[in-house]
Amino acid sequence: MLSRLSIRSARSLGLAQATRSISATVPAFKSTYDSPDFTHYLNSSKGSSDKSRDFTYFMVGSYGVLGAAAAKSTVEAFLTTMSASADVLAMAKVEVKLNAIPLGKNVVVKWQGKPVFIRHRTPDEIEEANEVDISKLRDPQADSDRVKNPEWLVMLGICTHLGCVPIGEAGDFDGWFCPCHGSHYDISGRIRKGPAPLNLEIPQYEFADPETLVVG
Amino acid sequence: MAFYSSVFNIVFKRNSTFVASIFAATFLLQVGLDEGVTRWYENRNKGKLWADLKPKVLAGFETEEAEDDE
CATH class of the missing domain: 1.20.5 (Single alpha-helices involved in coiled-coils or other helix-helix interfaces)
Incomplete structure (x- = not known):
């Protein structure tokens, strides 16, 4: 078998060499195998x-x-x-441009996954917040203890009862109302009626400049 | 036939153009498929999505003041 192969290859090789010697323009791709x-x-x-x-x-x-x-x-x-992983995002701060919030309006901002309520309070509302008799409150706290600048109320929008998000400009006390179990918060975020035990929490915040609020 | 040969000459002949057309088709496919499937899914679930329910829920809050669901 080996000899037969070698004869075939020799024959075809011999043919190719013969063809090449005859003409220089032979097409090189033309197969010479059967x-x-x-x-x-x-x-x-x-x-x-x-x-x-x-x-x-x-x-x-x-x-x-x-x-x-x-x-x-x-x-x-x-x-x-x-x-950025979740723990890095959790330590993050949030900046809010205050000139975007008109007078007498609420704004909700997401910070560390939690809602933060920011209200641009009118002078009437500030007066109303200050006029409340603190001793009658479930969680006594003066409005001046809750805000750095009375014009801007900044607090966490998490009901202190079981953690729902209260609705703004609702409720019997001109403030917030939690629809889950009916807690009423006043214009300073203090609990007035309903099952919640504490006032709405005030987060760490500061005014980087008069137009910018940095939460966290 | 001229169309097929022109397609070949423009797109498929050089490997650089062929690969470039593959990458372009990949981007278009990913964006198009994502958009298409999202639209089909939202269409199939019309009326049950939050975007559809939100105005009704907000209207419900406007009319009712206090809810006692204890």
């Missing part, structure tokens, strides 16, 4: 060769698109693990 005739399997019409070629390239390209989409999703998934 091969069967496949013409009755081939695509007969000459015109559709571009179409079939395009189809093949399109199929390969689509596979590439799916692979690239998978790779992109994987990379994005890994990159998001490197972004």
